[in-house]
Amino acid sequence: MGKETFERLGQDLTLKYFETLDSNLVALAFFGSWARGEEKEWSDIDVLLIAKELPDDPFERRWLVQEPILSLSERPVSVLARTVEEFSEDVSPLHLDLGLDAVVFYDPRGFLARRLKRVQELIEEAGLVREREASGFAWRWKDSPPPGRWALTWEGFAR
Secondary structure (H helix, E strand, O other), rough: OOOOHHHHHHHHHHHHHHHHHHHHHHHEEOOOHHHHOOOOOOOEEEEEEEOOOOOOHHHHHHHHHHHHHHHOOOOEEEEEEEEEHHHHHHOHHHHHHHHOOEEEEEEEOOOOHHHHHHHHHHHHOOOEEEEEOOOEEEEOOOOOOOOOEEEEOOEEEEO
């Protein structure tokens, strides 16, 4: 998918989700192989959707985010939908990947941009590096891992 088509898909997704979620929509971003420019012909398009509120029921949530975009792309579009609260609960390996790969295309209040900037700071602070493996990516320490217990939270890297 060329850059123009990619940008157009971002615009179309924004329009569809704004029609569906209205002011409940917080942010949208591409991630995964398409965002990195490493897609294969069988690759799906990964989209992160953040909203103020979403249904708790996983089937209702899935329908809410998939139904509006069913005919939007010839390629499958996989949507990871999280509330602001869910996205902000902890820092996971997914957050680390998003910090490196996410291409934000809707974020009018800067929520996702601030979170991703913080993730990039945490990666540097913790001394982490992402390495490609045969099965995907793995996060490793640049140097030896710190001794004892450690935690990576939105507040920082604690040993």
